[in-house]
Amino acid sequence: DIQMTQSPSSLSASVGDRVTITCQASQDITSSLNWYQQKPGKAPNLLIYDASNLESGVPSRFSGSGSETDFAFTISSLQPEDIATYFCQQYDSLPLTFGGGTKVGIK
């Protein structure tokens, strides 16, 4: 199984700050990497697919980059509504696997 190592596990930042989360795959997954946002009591919501493609309707302050084993997810200017947990997920091979999540809070 492909292991996805996500860091940090939590962070606090101020409104307007740039926030970056990283995800490392245990083997080359090309660009088969997605990012989700999950708010408490809700299902995850797709933000970025194929490493860098913004899902329709998602604000442009969210972005993704990377390939092979190293990926990054960035919020360019943190907003109060971005308080949530973020997960990466690979689909290069089954079983699909997720990162452990990053809980983002406001300072």
Added chain:
Amino acid sequence: QVELVQSGGEEKKPGASVKVSCQASGYIFTNYGISWVRQAPGQGLEWMGWISAYNGATDYAQKFQDRVTMTTDTSTSTVYMELRSLRSDDTAVYYCARPSGSYPSYFVLWGQGTLVTVSS
């Protein structure tokens, strides 16, 4: 509208089985597969497996291979996930999720989740 609606929460005793349903609407059911993803309280996301709504083909995560069965009913556009021999660590919210295409990739549509509680 396009949505997945899951059955309600369940309370089960250890050793029992649970069957969760996921009814699709607003799209051509047989054009897509459905995956099941679970989330234990305060924990991360865990993919359990996938079923093709086109031909019923399945692929289960090895961890659940012996205990899970996923089925479809095309007449009602419903997918079912049955988990047997329940243990306390199966307590989780179970989600069905639909990818953008027929094969598991990125999930653009999720059910609302079904809480399964396993307790004696």
